[in-house]
Amino acid sequence: MPTLPWKRAIVVGASSGMGEVIARRLAASGCKTALIARRESELNALRDALNAENEAPIAFAYPHDVAHTHEVNALFARITQDLGGLDLIVYASGVMPPVGPQEYDIEKDALMIEVNVTGAVAWLNEAAARFGKAKSGTIVGISSVAGDRGRTTGPVYGASKAFLNTYLEALRNRVARHGVKVVTVKPGPVKTPMTQGLGKLPFIISADEAADTILAAAALGVHTVYVPQKWRTIMAVIRAIPSPIFRYLNI
Numbered sequence: 502m503p504t505l506p507w508k509r510a511i512v513v514g515a516s517s518g519m520g521e522v523i524a525r526r527l528a529a530s531g532c533k534t535a536l537i538a539r540r541e542s543e544l545n546a547l548r549d550a551l552n553a554e555n556e557a558p559i560a561f562a563y564p565h566d567v568a569h570t571h572e573v574n575a576l577f578a579r580i581t582q583d584l585g586g587l588d589l590i591v592y593a594s595g596v597m598p599p600v601g602p603q604e605y606d607i608e609k610d611a612l613m614i615e616v617n618v619t620g621a622v623a624w625l626n627e628a629a630a631r632f633g634k635a636k637s638g639t640i641v642g643i644s645s646v647a648g649d650r651g652r653t654t655g656p657v658y659g660a661s662k663a664f665l666n667t668y669l670e671a672l673r674n675r676v677a678r679h680g681v682k683v684v685t686v687k688p689g690p691v692k693t694p695m696t697q698g699l700g701k702l703p704f705i706i707s708a709d710e711a712a713d714t715i716l717a718a719a720a721l722g723v724h725t726v727y728v729p730q731k732w733r734t735i736m737a738v739i740r741a742i743p744s745p746i747f748r749y750l751n752i
């Protein structure tokens with residue numbers, strides 16, 4: 502794991518799972534870290550635990566629902582002022598409600614679009630505008646291998662991650678010329694509250710391993726990182742399967 506280069510960071514979706522571990526790693530490296538999510542008690546407990554390990558406050562909690570996009574501009578400005586600037590933003594917020602094979606539920610689908618797509622755009626637009634002007638900064642978006650193919654198991658979850666992939670690529674193409682890094686993260690299954698109760702998942706890894714891989718890739722400015730790396734090969738094969746065969750295989 503290379504030394505983490507950032508001094509001030511925002512982690513959206515820091516109350517559990519990969520976002521929480523990423524926030525822990527950042528604070529442990531001496532990076533002032535803003536913690537964002539809805540669950541205030543989890544955020545405050547994490548903030549207090551991280552600050553107990555430091556003489557000066559290193560972590561700051563900002564309870565927020567990413568569906569409230571009208572709050573983002575002012576909150577982003579407040580946080581960057583509190584941190585004294587910004588070097589890194591990680592968008593880890595995401596939801597994947599269970600969806601049955603014959604279920605078409607607009608409420609569940611709209612929620613996934615709100616959190617996985619609209620919230621990401623609201624926060625990462627702010628970061629791209631700021632970093633583009635500053636001519637430095639790193640944007641990390643946590644997508645998924647699920648965005649690489651249209652699978653039967655979660656049409657809107659997969660599509661929300663496909664949106665994120667294209668959006669992050671476009672941001673990269675806008676801001677790379679200004680020295681800004683944009684990292685697309687595509688994890689396979691990771692042991693977090695999101696995957697609890699889903700049964701045996703292939704090649705599942707811990708949130709610790711995932712966070713270390715993500716931060717190492719972000720520090721190096723890798724464009725797209727599969728987590729763990731073996732998913733790059735697996736998904737290359739899966740993407741190469743012709744559509745009619747993919748439909749027949751139903752994987």
Ligand SMILES: NC(=O)c1ccc[n+]([C@@H]2O[C@H](COP(=O)([O-])OP(=O)(O)OC[C@H]3O[C@@H](n4cnc5c(N)ncnc54)[C@H](OP(=O)(O)O)[C@@H]3O)[C@@H](O)[C@H]2O)c1
Nearest residue numbers: 514516517518519538539540566567594595690691693695
């Ligand atoms: N676990 C996997 O196998 C896996 C695989 C591929 C990709 N991913 C992606 O990885 C990211 C992190 O997920 P995870 O596995 O670490 O799951 P997790 O522990 O459930 O974390 C999800 C995070 O999203 C936040 N969140 C959900 N709704 C929100 C809202 N309305 N406003 C603000 N924050 C919200 C949650 O905080 P609050 O509930 O406190 O708001 C939590 O911090 C997600 O984007 C997920 O799609 C996960």
